[in-house]
Amino acid sequence: MKKKTRILAYALCISGLMSFPAQAQTDVHVMDVGQGLSVLIESQGHYMLYDGGDADKSSYVVSYLQQEGVSNLDYVVASHYDSDHLNGIVGALNAFPVSNVWGPNYTADTNIYRSFTSTLTNKGLSCIQPAVGQMIQLGDASIQVLAPSEISSDSNNNSIAIRIQDGNSSFLLTGDAEAQSEENMVASGLTLDSDVYVMGHHGSASSTSWTLLQEAVPEYAVLSCGTGNSYGHPHADSMEKLQVMGIQLFRTDKQGNIVASTDGNTITWNVNPCNDYTPGDPNEIPAQPQQSGASTANTQEAASVVYWTPGGKSYHNSRNCSTLKRSKVINNGSLNDAFSAGKYDPCNVCVK
Numbered sequence: 001m002k003k004k005t006r007i008l009a010y011a012l013c014i015s016g017l018m019s020f021p022a023q024a025q026t027d028v029h030v031m032d033v034g035q036g037l038s039v040l041i042e043s044q045g046h047y048m049l050y051d052g053g054d055a056d057k058s059s060y061v062v063s064y065l066q067q068e069g070v071s072n073l074d075y076v077v078a079s080h081y082d083s084d085h086l087n088g089i090v091g092a093l094n095a096f097p098v099s100n101v102w103g104p105n106y107t108a109d110t111n112i113y114r115s116f117t118s119t120l121t122n123k124g125l126s127c128i129q130p131a132v133g134q135m136i137q138l139g140d141a142s143i144q145v146l147a148p149s150e151i152s153s154d155s156n157n158n159s160i161a162i163r164i165q166d167g168n169s170s171f172l173l174t175g176d177a178e179a180q181s182e183e184n185m186v187a188s189g190l191t192l193d194s195d196v197y198v199m200g201h202h203g204s205a206s207s208t209s210w211t212l213l214q215e216a217v218p219e220y221a222v223l224s225c226g227t228g229n230s231y232g233h234p235h236a237d238s239m240e241k242l243q244v245m246g247i248q249l250f251r252t253d254k255q256g257n258i259v260a261s262t263d264g265n266t267i268t269w270n271v272n273p274c275n276d277y278t279p280g281d282p283n284e285i286p287a288q289p290q291q292s293g294a295s296t297a298n299t300q301e302a303a304s305v306v307y308w309t310p311g312g313k314s315y316h317n318s319r320n321c322s323t324l325k326r327s328k329v330i331n332n333g334s335l336n337d338a339f340s341a342g343k344y345d346p347c348n349v350c351v352k
Helices: 003-015 055-067 083-095 111-123 179-188 210-216 236-245 296-304 335-340
Strands: 026-030 039-043 046-050 073-077 098-102 135-138 141-147 161-166 169-173 196-198 220-223 248-251 258-262 267-269 306-308 331-333
Touching (some): 055 083, 073 135, 141 179
Parallel strands (some): 046 073, 169 196, 220 248
């Protein structure tokens, strides 16, 4: 725009005869609901509530949404029907007009699930099970459903997982999805690459698998868990993986509410990363790959050195592993060196 045109446009804007288009912005609020999860996605006056925390945080979630100017919710997503995710959903359904409700296709024999279904009936709402791959628009943000691809007896693996994208910025939310569901997401071929990963199952070792992290390769992780929770969340294994990959960490138990905002190009935060990778149980030690029992010499060698090839995905305990025989180039180093080179999977022949 030429200088005179810019000056004229500015003058018209000041006089009220012309307005500049509003800058795109999507905000992702991971609320501090203790040992639970509740996330508000906000884009250009449109809102999605993903989970609502447990009963003791239901009123807090409603109050938080009111303070954010929410008058109605375009989407309410119950990732699954565990109480620490569902209670606040019921509170929100009673507090706000809601256009769409999503939930996985299973039932739970619990009072909170019965309250959820009763509230839907009273409000004249239906619970829709979105299909994997389904895409919706929420203001400037596109949201795609990633899971569940199947319903199992494990309620955690029934969690609805979504990926949010606004321009070049992306966010991954997986509820309490565990390793099996994470593998299914990767196998689906859908895009998982994300700037921000809201950690699955409160940092449990049963989630945040190498398989998922290698596909998502997030720059940031946000952990929602309660201080001193009885589950020992987050687990040491999950924290170690983030450290090895250099993923910066935010934690609701250490920092309160975490808010990420993007204009489609850059992501800004209401706080700086704490990068506190301390597990919930300070005495917990991360599980280490078991060593091959081929010989004492090999075991001692594997304890300090692992091997990998430039094009492979796995690390090996033994340079003499049969799967390495055809490799012309074999690198070696510590386990952390292998992780840094992107070799996260243990060889299924020599690492047992």
